[in-house]
Amino acid sequence: MIRLRQLRDSDSDLLFTWINTRDLVVLSAPFREISREAHDRWFEEIRSSDDVRIFAIALEDDDRTIGYCQLRKIDRISQNAELQIRIGDPSMQGRGAGTAAVRELLHYGLETLKLHRIYLQVFRSNVRAQRAYVKCGFVVEGVQRQAVRIDNAFEDIVMMAILSGERT
Numbered sequence: 746m747i748r749l750r751q752l753r754d755s756d757s758d759l760l761f762t763w764i765n766t767r768d769l770v771v772l773s774a775p776f777r778e779i780s781r782e783a784h785d786r787w788f789e790e791i792r793s794s795d796d797v798r799i800f801a802i803a804l805e806d807d808d809r810t811i812g813y814c815q816l817r818k819i820d821r822i823s824q825n826a827e828l829q830i831r832i833g834d835p836s837m838q839g840r841g842a843g844t845a846a847v848r849e850l851l852h853y854g855l856e857t858l859k860l861h862r863i864y865l866q867v868f869r870s871n872v873r874a875q876r877a878y879v880k881c882g883f884v885v886e887g888v889q890r891q892a893v894r895i896d897n898a899f900e901d902i903v904m905m906a907i908l909s910g911e912r913t
Contacts, residue, residue, distance in 0.1 A: 747842050749800040749814070749849045756801050756810050757788045763812075763833035771895055772871055773831070796820075798853070802832065802846045811837040814850050816863065824861035826854060844877040851881060855909050864906035868893070875903060883907045 752760075761784045763769055770776045779787075791799050799815035811834035816826040828850060832843045854860045865883065867874050883905040891899035 746805060747802050747811070747845050747849070748805050749846065749853070750803050750808075752788075752792055752799055752801050752813065756813075757785070759810055759833065760784070760788065760813060763831060766833070769831060769833060772874070773829070773868065775893060775895055791815075798858070800850070800853075802830075802842065804837075809834075811842060812846065814846050816850065816854050816858070816860075819858065819860075824859065826858070826860055826863055828854075828863050828865045839873060843874070844880055847877060847881045851907065861909050862906055864904065866902045866904060868895075869901035869903050875905070878905050881907070882911045884911070 761779070761781065764779050764784060767776045791797055796819045797815055797817045798819065799813060799817075801810045802812040802814055803810050812830065812832035814828070814830040816828055819826040828847070830843055830846060830850070832838050832846075851863060854863050864886070865878065866889075867878065869888065884907070886904045886906050889902040889904065892902040893900050
C-alpha cells in the first residue's frame, strides 16, 4: 500500500500546501498561516537536522506522496523520540495508510535507530488517530488537560508511547 522514502525537493510544494490547509492542521495543532520563506527554511533544515528523521509517505504503485511522518527530538542517550504524522491527501485518510506508515516508522525507530521509547501527542477529539496508534501498540500514558486552544475552545492532549518490546 505505502512505503516511506526520503523527502525530495519536489515534495516541498505539497508540504507547503498541507501546512497551510487549516482542516489538516487543526487535527494536531493550532492553525497559523506559514509563509513560503518560512516553509522553505524549515524544509531545508528538517532534512539535515541531527535529531530528526523525516520521510514522505508514498503509494507503492505510483510513488505519489500522500503524507509525511517523522521522528523528532531524537535523544540518543535516553533512546527516545517523538512521532508525528500527517496524511495530507484527503482521499487517503481513514484507509489504513496512516497506520501502515506508523508501523514502518516504528520499525525504523526501534530497529534501525535502536530507540527504546517512541512517544506522541494526540488531541482527545482525534479518536481515529488514537485508534490507529493503539493498533500499532501505543498505550495512553496520561492526559494534559485543556493544554491547547483551537478555535476558542480548549483541547485535551493525550500522551501515548510504545516501548521497544511492545510493538505489534
